[in-house]
């Protein structure tokens with residue numbers, strides 16, 4: 001468990017960018033925390049670190065958004081991570097997410113799945129889900145716990 005306090009949104013993005021470098025493919029990254037606690041900000045850093053080019057529009061009116069990492073011409077071997085899914089489960093339940101092809105998506109080792117409000121779909125989360133909790137401390141500070 002790692003506990004970090006960030007002092008501005010850039011630090012939270014940087015944390016996401018750093019974590020992205022450790023991902024191999026096949027991970028489900030679960031983000032918990034209230035509105036405004038920094039889940040989307042962190043996700044933007046993750047996407048950047050995974051080589052997705054912005055702008056990263058928020059999936060507020062979309063339950064799931066799919067991204068492709070930009071192919072890096074300097075990389076000799078094919079990039080292992082091919083698809084990145086950003087899910088916002090705030091207004092939905094497990095059945096809605098299952099209907100998107102969830103089981104197949106999380107089973108593919110070429111995918112990274114990022115879930116905001118993962119607690120809303122607790123019962124369909126894999127056991128090896130990476131858990132990250134966000135807490136609002138004040139205007140500019142957030143506490144981020146990475147399991």
Ligand SMILES: Nc1ncnc2c1ncn2[C@@H]1O[C@H](COP(=O)(O)OP(=O)(O)O)[C@@H](O)[C@H]1O
Pocket residue numbers: 006007008009010011012033034035036037038039040041042116134139140141142
């Ligand atoms: N340390 C910080 N980390 C993340 N966001 C911060 C921080 N300080 C201020 N903010 C602001 O808080 C808001 C976080 O919103 P967002 O990332 O959309 O949260 P969530 O997705 O959890 O609802 C943004 O407007 C961001 O600029």
Ligand SMILES: [Mg+2]
Pocket residue numbers: 039040116
């Ligand atoms: Mg959000």
